[in-house]
Amino acid sequence: MGKVLTIHGGVPLEGTVRVGGAKNLVPKAMVAALLGDTPSVLRNVPEIKDVTVVRNLLEIHGVKVDQDPETGDLTMDPSQAKSASNQAIDAHAGDSRIPILFCGPLIHSLGEAFIPDLGGCRIGDRPIDFHLEVLREFGAVVDKAVDGIRISAPLGLKGAKVHLKYPSVGTTEQVLLSAVRAKGVTEVSNAAIEPEILDLISLLQKMGAIISVHRDRIIRIQGVDKLSGYDHTALPDRNEAASWASAALVTKGDIFVQDAQQRDLTAFLHVYRQIGGEFEVKSNGIRFYHPGGDLNPLILETDVHPGFMTDWQQPLVVALTQASGVSVIHETVYENRFGFTDALVRMGATVQVHTDCLGSTPCRFGQRNFKHSAVVVGPAQLSGAEIDVPDLRGGFSHLIAALAADGTSRVTGIELINRGYEHFMEKLTALGANVELSE
Numbered sequence: 001m002g003k004v005l006t007i008h009g010g011v012p013l014e015g016t017v018r019v020g021g022a023k024n025l026v027p028k029a030m031v032a033a034l035l036g037d038t039p040s041v042l043r044n045v046p047e048i049k050d051v052t053v054v055r056n057l058l059e060i061h062g063v064k065v066d067q068d069p070e071t072g073d074l075t076m077d078p079s080q081a082k083s084a085s086n087q088a089i090d091a092h093a094g095d096s097r098i099p100i101l102f103c104g105p106l107i108h109s110l111g112e113a114f115i116p117d118l119g120g121c122r123i124g125d126r127p128i129d130f131h132l133e134v135l136r137e138f139g140a141v142v143d144k145a146v147d148g149i150r151i152s153a154p155l156g157l158k159g160a161k162v163h164l165k166y167p168s169v170g171t172t173e174q175v176l177l178s179a180v181r182a183k184g185v186t187e188v189s190n191a192a193i194e195p196e197i198l199d200l201i202s203l204l205q206k207m208g209a210i211i212s213v214h215r216d217r218i219i220r221i222q223g224v225d226k227l228s229g230y231d232h233t234a235l236p237d238r239n240e241a242a243s244w245a246s247a248a249l250v251t252k253g254d255i256f257v258q259d260a261q262q263r264d265l266t267a268f269l270h271v272y273r274q275i276g277g278e279f280e281v282k283s284n285g286i287r288f289y290h291p292g293g294d295l296n297p298l299i300l301e302t303d304v305h306p307g308f309m310t311d312w313q314q315p316l317v318v319a320l321t322q323a324s325g326v327s328v329i330h331e332t333v334y335e336n337r338f339g340f341t342d343a344l345v346r347m348g349a350t351v352q353v354h355t356d357c358l359g360s361t362p363c364r365f366g367q368r369n370f371k372h373s374a375v376v377v378g379p380a381q382l383s384g385a386e387i388d389v390p391d392l393r394g395g396f397s398h399l400i401a402a403l404a405a406d407g408t409s410r411v412t413g414i415e416l417i418n419r420g421y422e423h424f425m426e427k428l429t430a431l432g433a434n435v436e437l438s439e
C-alpha cells in the first residue's frame with residue numbers, strides 16, 4: 001500500500017501557485033538533445049517523474065546530463081551517445097510512452113533503437129501504430145521482439161510525404177524528430193499543432209533544423225546533416241494551469257496561477273467564462289476565481305488544438321457536477337477517459353456515461369462500445385470517500401472533488417499525480433488545503 005493522502009473537504013483554495021515547464025514538451029525537448037553534436041541547455045524544467053524517466057534513459061544511452069542545483073536547468077551532452085541494453089531501457093522506461101520518441105534520434109546517432117512494451121496513463125490502449133507507420137515511411141525496419149520492438153535503418157532515414165490519419169501529438173513529434181536529420185525533404189499533413197509542438201519546432205530551429213508550418217496542418221521539413229545543441233526555455237504547463245483553475249471553481253476559491261499564459265489557454269478561458277468562472281489576465285499569470293452564485297451547465301466537446309484539450313476535461317467535469325443543470329461532454333480524443341467519474345458518483349455526483357457521440361460531430365469512437373460521452377446533472381453535494389487514483393488528470397480531479405466534498409476522503413495511488421504535477425502537495429497546502437500525507 002503506497003502513501004495515503006487524507007483530505008478534509010469544504011475549504012476554498014486561495015493563494016498563488018506557479019506552473020513550471022510543460023510536462024508535454026520538456027521530456028520531448030530532452031530527447032531532441034540527442035540530435036545535436038554539441039550540448040543542449042533546457043530551462044524551466046519541472047521536477048516531475050516524466051523528466052526523471054527521460055534523464056535516466058538519456059544517461060543509459062551515454063548522454064551526460066547535469067542539472068543546475070539552483071535553477072534546475074538541464075545541460076545534456078550527447079557527444080558520447082551509445083546503445084543501451086534492452087533490459088536497461090525497459091528497466092528505466094517504467095510505464096512511460098516516451099521511449100517511442102527516442103527512435104528517430106537514436107537511429108540518426110546509432111543506426112537503431114529498441115522500444116520496450118509501452119505504458120502511459122490508462123485512458124485508452126495508447127497504441128503506437130501511427131508511430132511505426134511513419135518510421136517505416138522514413139525507411140526504418142520495424143522488427144517485433146519478444147520484449148518490445150527493434151527499429152533500425154541501415155541506409156539511414158530518408159524524408160517522406162506522410163499523412164496522419166489523426167492529428168496525433170506523439171506521431172507529429174515522431175515525424176519532427178526523425179525528419180530534421182533525414183536525407184531530403186519531408187511533408188506531414190493533418191499534423192498536430194498544439195503549442196507544445198510549436199515549442200518543439202522552435203528549439204529544433206535553434207539547433208539548425210529547417211521547418212515550416214503551413215495552413216491545413218501541413219508541416220514541411222528539409223533534412224540537414226548536422227544539428228547543434230539548443231538553449232531553450234520550455235513554455236509553461238497550460239494543462240496544470242487549467243487544473244488549478246478548475247480547482248478554484250470547485251472549491252469556490254481564488255487562485256493566482258503564476259506564469260499561466262492566456263495565449264495557450266484561449267479555448268479553456270472561453271469555456272471557463274461560460275460555466276461562470278471569472279479570471280483576470282495579468283502580466284505574470286492569470287487569477288482564476290469563483291465569483292459566487294450558480295455555475296452554468298454546458299455542452300462541451302474535446303478536440304485537438306485549437307479546440308478544448310482532452311487534458312482539461314477531467315478537472316472541469318468536477319466543476320460541472322456543481323453547475324445548476326444538465327451538462328453533456330463528448331470526449332473525442334481518447335476512447336476511455338471517463339473512468340474517473342466512478343469515484344465522483346460514489347461521492348454523490350450524478351454522472352452517466354454513454355457510448356454515443358453526444359456532441360456536434362460524430363467521432364472515431366461512435367458505435368464502438370466506448371463510453372466516451374458523459375451527462376452530468378448538478379449541483380450535487382459531494383461527500384468524502386475512499387479513492388484510488390486511476391490516472392494523472394483523473395487523479396487531480398479526485399483531489400479537487402475531495403477538497404470540495406463534505407467530510408474526509410482517503411486517496412491512494414497519488415504517485416501517479418507526481419508524473420505531471422510538480423510539488424502538488426506543497427501547492428495544495430500553500431493554497432490552504434486541509435490535508436495529511438501518511439505512509
Ligand code: EPZ
Nearest residue numbers: 024126127128129130131168169170171310311333334393
Ligand atoms: C499527448 O499524448 C499528451 N501526452 C497527452 O497528455 C494528450 O492528452 C495527448 O497528446 C493529446 O493532446 C504527452 O505529450 C506526454 P496522441 P499522445 O498521439 O501523444 C491515438 C496528459 O494527461 N493514437 O495525440 O500519446 C491515441 O490512442 C496526457 O498530460 C493511435 O491510435 O497523444 C489517442 O486516441 C494524457 N495510434 C489519439 O490518437 C498511435 O500510434 C491522440 O493521441 C498514436 C496515437
